[in-house]
Amino acid sequence: MTADIQMARELATGAGEVLLQVRQSWKGSDPKELKNLGDRGAQEWLAAELARRVPGDAVLSEEAEDGRARLTADRVWIIDPLDGTREFSEPPRDDWAVHVALWEQGDLTAGAVARPAAEVTYDSSPGHELWTRSERPIRLAVSRSRPPAFLHALQEVLGAELVPMGSAGVKTLSVVTGECDAYVHAGGQYEWDSAAPVAVARSRGLTVTRVDGSPMEYNRESPWLPDLMVAHPDVVPALTEALQQVDLPDSP
Numbered sequence: 001m002t003a004d005i006q007m008a009r010e011l012a013t014g015a016g017e018v019l020l021q022v023r024q025s026w027k028g029s030d031p032k033e034l035k036n037l038g039d040r041g042a043q044e045w046l047a048a049e050l051a052r053r054v055p056g057d058a059v060l061s062e063e064a065e066d067g068r069a070r071l072t073a074d075r076v077w078i079i080d081p082l083d084g085t086r087e088f089s090e091p092p093r094d095d096w097a098v099h100v101a102l103w104e105q106g107d108l109t110a111g112a113v114a115r116p117a118a119e120v121t122y123d124s125s126p127g128h129e130l131w132t133r134s135e136r137p138i139r140l141a142v143s144r145s146r147p148p149a150f151l152h153a154l155q156e157v158l159g160a161e162l163v164p165m166g167s168a169g170v171k172t173l174s175v176v177t178g179e180c181d182a183y184v185h186a187g188g189q190y191e192w193d194s195a196a197p198v199a200v201a202r203s204r205g206l207t208v209t210r211v212d213g214s215p216m217e218y219n220r221e222s223p224w225l226p227d228l229m230v231a232h233p234d235v236v237p238a239l240t241e242a243l244q245q246v247d248l249p250d251s252p
């Protein structure tokens with residue numbers, strides 16, 4: 001494991017501990033307040049750790065203003081301090097995550113996704129064998145709160161099962177573990193929603209592209225990165241064909 005992957009892992013896990021404490025000590029009744037406390041607590045802890053450990057690196061975070069410095073930086077940490085904010089605010093749900101990725105000169109070079117309430121952290125270190133797919137209907141991970149309309153069409157074309165859950169990180173991890181065969185999203189997301197999950201998924205031998213088959217690219221001027229496909233390689237031909245038959249949302 002490289003030092004950067006180790007650091008991504010420590011940061012994701014550490015922010016997860018902060019989030020668990022926030023959830024445990026919360027005595028309020030408005031879930032919005034819990035969401036805000038979580039977003040802020042994890043962001044503050046991650047920002048302080050990054051400033052202390054790698055003061056020369058740039059940061060792109062869902063919860064901080066986007067400075068231009070990252071566009072000329074060699075190293076950019078792309079972080080989502082709390083992905084699946086909605087699920088975080090619904091204890092005891094555990095389908096929420098912390099995303100920490102590192103982009104260096106054109107590509108993701110490290111990433112970790114923590115699922116604090118499930119007590120697991122996955123990272124992008126090499127050496128993990130891809131799981132073997134057995135014959136079964138294709139299982140697609142899908143947002144539990146706002147499933148994109150095209151997924152129902154995709155489900156029909158493929159004869160697939162939809163598996164609802166919160167968080168882009170958790171959905172990607174469901175493909176990493178073999179619970180699902182693919183996670184296909186379109187219609188809106190940002191770089192921080194997918195960077196760390198994509199780094200982990202690639203390291204496990206999964207296929208990761210935009211829904212049109214083009215590569216996922218990070219640290220672009222606009223952090224808007226509205227679609228992705230993470231899939232076991234065995235289902236990619238069927239998925240690609242099915243995607244051509246459904247109406248995908250426009251990706252501005």
Ligand SMILES: Nc1ncnc2c1ncn2[C@@H]1O[C@H](COP(=O)(O)O)[C@@H](OP(=O)(O)O)[C@H]1O
Pocket residue numbers: 062080082083084085086142143144145146165166167168187188189190193
């Ligand atoms: N249409 C859309 N536009 C912008 N962001 C979206 C989106 N659909 C999903 N996301 C983001 O992707 C993450 C996973 O969402 P979901 O669980 O519904 O699939 C959430 O991140 P956050 O929880 O960090 O805001 C959510 O905000």
Ligand SMILES: [Mg+2]
Pocket residue numbers: 062080082083084168192193
């Ligand atoms: Mg997010």
